[in-house]
Amino acid sequence: MEEDRIDSENIITEVQNDDPFAAYRQEDDEFFFGDKEQSTDERYQDYSADFQQQMNSFDYYEQVEQNKGPGGLAITALVFGILSITCCCCTALSIVLGLVGVILSIIGFNKQDVTPEGRNMLIAALVCSIVGILIGGICFLLGTMPNFLRYIEKSKMA
Amino acid sequence: MKTVEDELFWIGLGILFLGLPLLLVYVFWGVNRFPMDCYLYSHFGVYCPGCGATRACKALFTGHFLKSLWYHPVVLYSVFMYLGFMISNGCRLLHIKWVKAWKYHNWYFYVAIFLIFFSFIFKNVLKFLFTIEI
Structure with missing residues (x-):
């Protein structure tokens, strides 16, 4: 048991050295249903692209203008x-x-x-x-x- | 993008070219040939909400503004609002910057409805309580 604990701690420190967002990544993995092999940067790029696409399709100002009056x-x-x-x-x-x-x-x-x-x-x-x-x-x-x-x-x- | 003001401006322009000639012809030519007696007034002696509007139009077209207000206030109000809205928005569409365009508000119509019913009640109160005929 003790050996296992030491091994897992070593793995975590190795991962943290390689990936600066490792701590966030571990938390994020619980709520992320996409490709878990992607790096954090790639995931956030995807998020921002999706958000931009949603904003373009919604056309907020046009919607507001139509509902006015x-x-x-x-x-x-x-x-x-x-x-x-x-x-x-x-x-x-x-x-x-x-x-x-x-x-x-x-x-x-x-x-x-x-x-x-x-x-x-x-x-x-x-x-x-x-x-x-x-x-x-x-x-x-x-x-x-x-x-x-x-x-x-x-x-x-x- | 077309705004409510744009739509109302073009509708108002259409009314001016179609409705005004008809109204002028009726007020100055047709009213004596085809008189529209108010049946409500002739049968019950009660003024209807539209009573006095034709006389108000005639008074307005001949320059008697106070007389027009006395006969039916909604006529003068409508003409004032119409001219203000159309001229200011016409200037906006012609890119004349120093005239501030009137925005559309719902109360323009609610005031008109109030004036119609106010005039209806006021005229009948004057007639039945003070025997003053308009």
């Missing part, structure tokens, strides 16, 4: 929602604008990459569009109902 769809939906409210005197136009706003909002909600900012805007767009459709619908009914009743009376008379 609520998105064109949410803005367009909100504009249609606002227009459907302000054009409620134009009855049918208001309903059409409101419907477009609702459809765009639903498409926006179903998109995977919607940001929290965009989600808030889509909620606002949906509410505005529904209010526009309701007011436009009421105006449409009020505008067309007298003509519709007159038409029914005429058809009854005939």
Whole structure:
């Protein structure tokens, strides 16, 4: 037993003399699943190459730029929602604008990459569009109902 | 890389060339021939959120800014924001450095929504509590 211990200590000191990173290498071997015969320099070169490759493929700045802001769809939906409210005197136009706003909002909600900012805007767009459709619908009914009743009376008379 | 400001600038330019001629034709020519009576107002006597917008446009185009604000504040607000955004971003795209380009913010639209509902409530309160018609 004593001889074995002395032998192993000698081997360790020999290895340490040859490889200045031997101590780190022994620790690293426990967590390293690649080629264990590689020198420490080669391993770290591989790590840095992999890291660089990952950074290039991720394209961090492009990702950040894409996620910035609520998105064109949410803005367009909100504009249609606002227009459907302000054009409620134009009855049918208001309903059409409101419907477009609702459809765009639903498409926006179903998109995977919607940001929290965009989600808030889509909620606002949906509410505005529904209010526009309701007011436009009421105006449409009020505008067309007298003509519709007159038409029914005429058809009854005939 | 295209930013939100770039996209909004080109959309705004499209609206200017398509929408403005139609609006001018309607306000100065079509409004008397094809009047759009507000059914909500004629049946219930209640102002709708869009009531006064046509009069506000007409007042604005004839240079009566305060009158326009009184009829419907969202018209003057929209025109101010539109011109500010388009001119400043137009200068940015033309590389004119001394004009600072406006950034896009969500509150531009939230203020517009607030003004629409504020005007709706304010006009109806004036009408029913103080019998002041706008």
